[in-house]
Amino acid sequence: MSEIITPVVTVFNEDEKLDFEGNRQVIDFLIKNGVDGILVLGSAGEFPNLSLKEKLNYFKFYQEYVADRVKLFAGTGCISYEDTLTLSNAVLKMGYNAAVVIEPYYYAMDQSKIFDFYDRLAGEVTGNIMIYNFPARSGISVEPQTVCKLLEKHSNIVGFKDSVEVPSHTNLIFRNIDVSKFSVYSGFDDQFLMNISNHGKGCIGALSNIVPDIWSNLIKASNAQNYLRTMYLTGLIERLMPLYNLDSNPSLLLKKLMAHRGVPIQAADVFPFNKIDSKILRQAEKILDDVLNDFYQSKTEE
Template identity: 35%
Template sequence: MKKAQFLTPVVTAFDSEGNLDHQANKNIYDFLINGGIDGLVIMGSTGEFFSMKDAQKRELIDLVVSYVNHRTKVYIGTACMTVEDTIDLSNYAIHAGADGVMVISPYYFSLSDESVEYYYDQVAEGIKGDIYLYNFPARTGHDLSPEVTLNLLRKHKNIKGYKDTVTEMGLTRKLIQTVQDEFPDFIVLSGFEENFAHNVLSGGDGCIGGLSNIYPEVFSEWVQAINEKNLDKVAEIQNIVDKIAGLYDIGSPFIPIIKKAMVIRGIELEGYCQKPFIEPNNQQSESIKELLHELDAMIARVVPRYQGFLVRQA
């Protein structure tokens, strides 16, 4: 079994005018690093990359790379709608000092396998650093298949990993089985938290999951438990994570919900999102608060380093 890892697709903190809130973003990075998370993924879907201007993206790249300063791994989501823009932003991130970039294929049109492979061929040839492929069929309208992935790995040594945001673990397992014999070091990460343990037990490497923005201690403890083959504790934490996942049911899209939960827990950010995302209403906010209070005792029993609410709420 491979050594597991859990990375956080980090939320991006904005002020009320839609500008980057530098101090709040630093607060988030410190919170996640101190919580033991294995790496930060900046400007993934949870980071609202799709709503950010190019200048903002470069500003955030410079901020996170300089502030984190190698305390943990930093990967940057750099996908744009054109090959040229993707290569340009990716190389900016690599030059700034990022450990790698994560690239989702173009969205809006559903692409054929041939078009997806052609896109990544062009991107991989132009990027001067490590690349993680990002498969999210619910958003792109097409799947980055195991067969296409294997073809790409045979051509491009800088493709190092893959984030598979699908609910069906069987699809991720097929990817692992397709590539692992020829490329045993290729990193396969699930995009939904509930699949973390199943991923690792199937020969994968772990997860990139947004709920770790709120509870990094839980997910780093989960990694430790599975690496130590403590399956009883893995199962206990699975129950906690399944409970945390109730946040996804409170509102859609889930990013404002995650930010509100972080605010309630006591992380110093305001919780603003880019338009058209709407701030949680009073009923949703109460539901979030109730769930976090229910989780407090559950987590405290299982995760020794958990300190509860950073600022106690009424």
Template identity: 30%
Template structure:
């Protein structure tokens, strides 16, 4: 899978329950604007905040609705391997293209423990498994040697999402794993890394701003393919500016959710799952200013 894979937020009603109708509308808007794939129940999708039953009920509605219009990855990782396998197989049954699996968190694991976790999940599936490296939230990086071993020994481990602050790690996994393994894909995550990662050989990006301003990432990705330097520069600078959104609140998915509402559902209330409420009185105004600035720059073309 190549291109811009949007990690969608999970939109909620005012009582904190999942709003299926609004989530479907958001996904339609992303597909209409050219994203190449969707991630459900990732970090932006608040996967730790929902019970297994809630996740399954959500997937039962959303995966058939998307159908084969666009490839879908489902975030299924966690700290209980049986639950990870259970949810991964459930996603497989509903037609997901693959699963995006974070390494176990809270306790640090040895290389062998981490390898065993991913191996056991991959062996339980017929669909593809993508590793999810996000050390700032798990407390531990997936070591390169573990990624190498998994990619060599398990054919359905097909790539990795690298949510890391340094491009050096992304280049390393491209050079030492992707270039040495058939059909292994590396995806950048932070928006400002999209261009550098593409030039280094990444397959695409799973970046936060693509859920509320997908055109910018899609246009940049397409411009790289066409080697259109003017478009590359313009969209890259916008993505770099959008990185400010990650620093507005410690729970960055809140700002993503507010941005989605400002872009797509301006007149609808924002739903939260306690305790992850909007605790900053001016956060909504700051997010609105970001969307408005881009909207003004495009002279109203977004709407």
């Protein structure tokens, strides 16, 4: 069965501090509209803007407020190995389903170092981890052969989020692993169909922040093997994909669009990502409104 996991945005106030009430509103919006799980402090969650202590407090806040209503995953990758290990063990002790870990970024890595990193981490954490492959941000892609070597040694490496522009990389992952024991998620919303056609787990896609209702309907349709509805809803998601390219960091735009939908949050962000051109915002709102109008109309015709 496929699922949608939301790599959730992080709500800040005008002082660039965590807005816990605003984040509660986001959690309620996502759960009410049917997402299967939430990834806290993934890329859309702007994890570099928080200190280690702030991350630990924020993970605890999420675990307590969600209270097992949906699955919870935690983005724990840091430049420092020790920080990654500390966060990973902390969230697993809290009860998170898995720690989602990108390899150390900024400094260049090769496949040997990537293997060593995940090999040691898997041996020192107290539960499940998922590999987060995002070469546009980390600088290098985790190759299928590296994944296979890691799976041969570690049963607690349970999943893979593949955020790649060319889905042939994900296809090679599928060709080399046993999907009954390893969950593969597409990291980009428009690769969902490729994922489930290979018996993947679904998507960890940031558009589900703004359209959790469309995404949850898509998951229900695909799991029910409703081909026509699945294709129609996939088309709606495809029409939203240009939103990712309207701003260099789409996190603020996503929050603005959630506020546009009526989620009562301060759509603020941390410098230098705290401003957005009004023309871009209007363009984004038009894209979203057109898609939502068609979605609502399609529901009345069901």
